Amino acid sequence: MPPVPAWEAVIGLEVHAQLLTRSKLFCGCPTTFGAPPNTHVCPTCLGLPGALPALNAEAVAMAVKAALALGCTLQPTSRFARKNYFYPDLPKGYQISQYDEPFSQGGQVTIEMKEGDTVRTKVARLTRIHMEEDAGKNLHDLGGGSVVDLNRAGVPLVEIVGEPDLRSPAEAAEYLRVLREELVFLGINDGNLEEGSFRCDANVSIRPVGETTYGTRVELKNINSFRFVEKAIAVEIERQKDVLETGGRVVQETRGWDEKNGTTYSLRSKETAQDYRYFPEPDLLPLVLDEAYIARVRSDLTESPKQKRERFLSELGITPYAAQVLTQHPRIASFFEEAAKIAGDAPKVANFVQSEVLRDVTTHGLEASIPVTAKQVAGVMTLVASGKISGKQAKELYAKLRGTDKDPEAMIAELGMTQVTDPKAIEEACAKVIADNPKQVAGIKEGKTALFGYLVGQTMKATKGSANPELVNTTLKRLLGLE
Structure with missing residues (x-):
């Protein structure tokens, strides 16, 4: 019996990220989440005869931002295409997407993997980023049947297609974290996996170590958490190993993830299925991105999370751990930076924000609920530095300031809270x-x-x-x- 080979996983991710526009990609319907079913619809996103699409300029600007931030090459001219397939959540019978002429190509996502005491940097290439509209949402087993909610149909997405450069479930999860963080700090995606605004399909295959040709690819669809992505890929790798090591053949198919049972399951075969039928969208002109437009969008790019962490380290002198924690959300990062600027002692502000303030912070999408202002935190730190209160009293003062607009110095006078220096x-x-x-x-x-x-x-x-x-x-x- 031949020896069992050592296997290598080959993983490529396709991410669908909803753009934070107020209206849909080709009509004026709102994109807000949680509305009653089928209330954010119109003749255009329902695909009614005679209704014509009109491209959302805000969505284009956001998509271009994503491409620039991720190092893509922008194409001067791109076209939209009709991706034809029939499914209940697709009222037109096709999805307006981009196919052979996307607006951007190439790009990369750089991840850092901690391995013991060292950090390994890996560059995962992108194939392209393109724009497309979302489909609706099928809801099953409601009263014994299925219904469809078309509120999401037509919502603007960018699809970020990665090359098969990832080699482990952990690398895949880190890739998604870095990509989500980048889009959130750009302000173009809220990163909300639970609401479906950041979704991932994973293409997974295995091959013997040293082999250069790819194995048969299996697609894992719409997994909505980093933890589930990592688990699903790990389980699928083991499933494919078992198939090949027992003399079987991996079938090209689409599979889902069953979190309850910890297994992947077959959704549909792709072995003999014809590819989607594409043809150019006749109701939309080509998208032209000239140099002046690209320069305007580039000038509006914000500092990336990685750049912000590096600046916090070099200019503010905080620890790498603090820089990582304080850049977990754009509102937290800006709150800390404002407080540090006022107080003039970034390391002490960083420690106080981490130990006291973050316990009371909640985030949802791009919003963060912080119970004090940056000016109040800076005021507390200034009182400690001047010797008017102790570090222990600073914690007590913070507890009294939460949810108020009171000045810290006025509050210590009100409370009779002064440090004994006699x-x-x-x-x-x-x-x-x-x-x-x-x-x-x-x-x-x-x-x-x-x-x-x-x-x-x-x-x-x-x-x-x-x-x-x-x-x-x-x-x-x-x-x-x-x-």
Whole structure:
């Protein structure tokens, strides 16, 4: 029996990202999520006779932004095509998309994979980015039947088609995280996987290690979380290994992901199915992108998350971990940067935002609910730096400021919250702690220096956190003869 080969996975991802326009790609119907079924529809997106499409200029600008940010080559002239197939959620019987003449080609997504103590950088190439309209949504098993909601039909998408450059489920998940982050920071996609505005199809095959030709590709459709993508690809790789190692043949097909049972399942075969029938869309003129237009869109590009992290490290001096955490959402990043600019001490602001503020932050799409303003956080940090309050009091002050528009300095006056800096009062507190803890004092004099921190803590507790920590330290050392 021949030896079982070592297998290599070959993975390419196709991402559908909804553009954050107010209206659909070819009509004026709104794109807001959650409306009653079939209320955001009109003759154009329903495909009624005589209704003509009109291209949404805002969608074009957003699509071009995505292509520029991802390093694509823009085509001066591109065309829309009719992608013909028949399905209940496609009222026209075709989808307006781009086929052989897309508006952009090439591009790349750079990912970083942590492997032990090292970080491996990988460039995953893109084939193209093109525009297309979304289909509707089929809802099954409602009252024993199926219905269709066409609110989503015609919503503008970019399809980001990746080359088969990924080699593991973990690389695929990281690719999606980086791509989603990029689009969210551009402000053109809300990254909401649960609502279907960022969706992924994965093309998966395996081949013996060292082989250069591709194996038979299986497509996994519309997986709506990074965790599920990683799990589904891993399961599909193992399924294909089992098929080949038992003498079977992998069939080219489309499969779905069953999260409950942890398996992929066949949706439809592609072995003998003809490809979609495309022909040029006769109701739309070619899309022309001249240099002046491209320059205008390029000038509107924002800083990428990676560029922002690098600037936070080089200019603001925060740690790599803090830079990663504080750029998880564009609103959080701008909040931190504003507070750091006002306070003038970015590392301390970064620590405070991470330890206190982020616990109370909720995000949805491009929006973030933050219970204080950047000016309030900067005010708290300024009070600590000036010695008016201690670090412990800063946390208490933040808790009182949440959900208010009050000035931090006015709030400490209202609460009577000031840091004790009177040497005499601090000496009295330290002397009492020393007298009350003879065992710990004896231990310190025997060389157990770790017990000194206990006395500091007891002094801070006795003063309800209001004593100046630096004065407490120096006073205790002097009284214990440690200086």
